[in-house]
Amino acid sequence: MRITAVDSFVLHVPVTGGHIEDSSHKVDRWGVPMARIETNEGITGFGYTGTHGHLPTDRLIAECIKEAYGPLLIGEDPMSTEALWNKLYNCSPIRWVGRSGITHLALSAVDIALWDIKAKAAGAPLWKLLGGDEEKRIEAYNTDWGWLHLSLETLVSGCKRLVEEEGYNGVKIKVGSSDIQVDSKRIAAVRDAIGPERKLMVDANGKFDLPTALRMGKYLSDYDVVWFEEPLWFDDLLGHVRLASAIDTPIALGEQLYTLCDFANFVAMGAVHIVQADATRLAGVTEWLKVADLAYAHRLPVVPHVGDMAQVHLHLCIAHPACDTLEYIPWLKEVFEEPARVRDGRFCVPQMPGASTTPTESALARFRVA
Numbered sequence: 001m002r003i004t005a006v007d008s009f010v011l012h013v014p015v016t017g018g019h020i021e022d023s024s025h026k027v028d029r030w031g032v033p034m035a036r037i038e039t040n041e042g043i044t045g046f047g048y049t050g051t052h053g054h055l056p057t058d059r060l061i062a063e064c065i066k067e068a069y070g071p072l073l074i075g076e077d078p079m080s081t082e083a084l085w086n087k088l089y090n091c092s093p094i095r096w097v098g099r100s101g102i103t104h105l106a107l108s109a110v111d112i113a114l115w116d117i118k119a120k121a122a123g124a125p126l127w128k129l130l131g132g133d134e135e136k137r138i139e140a141y142n143t144d145w146g147w148l149h150l151s152l153e154t155l156v157s158g159c160k161r162l163v164e165e166e167g168y169n170g171v172k173i174k175v176g177s178s179d180i181q182v183d184s185k186r187i188a189a190v191r192d193a194i195g196p197e198r199k200l201m202v203d204a205n206g207k208f209d210l211p212t213a214l215r216m217g218k219y220l221s222d223y224d225v226v227w228f229e230e231p232l233w234f235d236d237l238l239g240h241v242r243l244a245s246a247i248d249t250p251i252a253l254g255e256q257l258y259t260l261c262d263f264a265n266f267v268a269m270g271a272v273h274i275v276q277a278d279a280t281r282l283a284g285v286t287e288w289l290k291v292a293d294l295a296y297a298h299r300l301p302v303v304p305h306v307g308d309m310a311q312v313h314l315h316l317c318i319a320h321p322a323c324d325t326l327e328y329i330p331w332l333k334e335v336f337e338e339p340a341r342v343r344d345g346r347f348c349v350p351q352m353p354g355a356s357t358t359p360t361e362s363a364l365a366r367f368r369v370a
Contacts, residue, residue: 001121003078005038006070008062008109010370011363012053015331021149023176023207029053030331032367033061034359035109039078043120046357047112049105049280050309057102059370064106068094073110078117085111085286100258104283111284112312116355125315126285126355132319138347140328141170141199143306148174152189160193167345170199170226172327175216176207184219191223203229206256210239217247227252227274240271252276254291255305258283263291267298275302279316280309285355288316296322303327310340311356314347335363 011032019028031051038044119126145158162168175183213231228249232239234256244251252274266272275295279288292302304313306327317323333339338356341348350356
């Protein structure tokens with residue numbers, strides 16, 4: 001099998017509720033720059049990354065897929081995922097202008113598309129190709145009623161509905177208000193609403209400085225918070241080391257880490273307890289598997305993010321022993337042929353061959369912007 005064409009396009013999909021906000025972002029649509037790779041055997045692979053729906057930067061990612069990586073792939077065997085990942089990642093002109101960011105997001109889309117081809121060629125879902133067990137059930141937690149802009153009443157009622165009516169065993173809420181007393185009241189109210197037996201996570205999206213995060217840590221232990229996500233600026237390794245040693249709540253991070261080396265440093269220094277590696281940002285499935293193996297070797301759980309990412313992350317979680325939990329946000333359920341679905345608090349196991357990344361024709365007609 002040989003690669004005959006590489007193309008790219010961009011989808012913009014409205015988020016639920018009109019817009020969402022956390023401590024750092026305000027988003028009304030989710031961007032999905034996608035790679036499409038065709039082969040001489042008629043198998044087409046799709047891969048993607050996720051953005052905040054900013055068309056100028058989405059176009060940069062799409063252009064990188066098609067113009068920078070595309071020519072390097074023509075004529076290659078798509079089954080050689082490891083060799084192709086190394087060829088693309090180590091391409092000197094591309095590496096010179098970026099070892100993270102746009103070039104990495106583009107590589108994520110390309111690599112996921114190659115794994116989609118590989119699984120389709122095998123006639124199997126990606127989780128099965130990777131050796132996963134169909135009986136394994138991945139627990140879902142929900143973030144879609146935890147946004148920072150929601151009123152306290154809406155936050156509480158939404159989280160309560162998720163656990164009492166929709167069957168989720170855990171919810172995540174955003175923190176990072178200008179006054180941490182406000183955050184503390186929101187955490188206390190949600191804990192009271194969902195009860196002591198449900199899981200509660202909080203996410204600061206890199207908002208706090210170290211003194212504020214230390215103060216917040218004192219509140220979290222009072223409410224049995226499962227993890228404190230991205231409490232500090234994303235690259236602040238030493239700050240996370242100090243925080244992790246000073247508070248009882250485990251630290252979760254990884255959304256803004258782009259390489260195996262980044263994760264290795266945080267793990268080695270004890271700066272992370274919950275590894276949130278995302279294949280759509282971490283240069284694809286190939287590098288994600290190495291990070292997950294690293295975490296597993298240190299007996300750390302891997303809990304990726306979702307939104308668009310659940311499509312491929314569900315396969316990876318089923319396949320890898322470090323994973324048993326995955327976030328759920330129902331943004332892109334109308335985009336893919338086999339969207340990720342949750343029933344009674346657990347993800348349904350994908351059955352179609354591939355990585356669940358093939359978009360529907362109707363989604364292309366509705367959401368394509370470039």
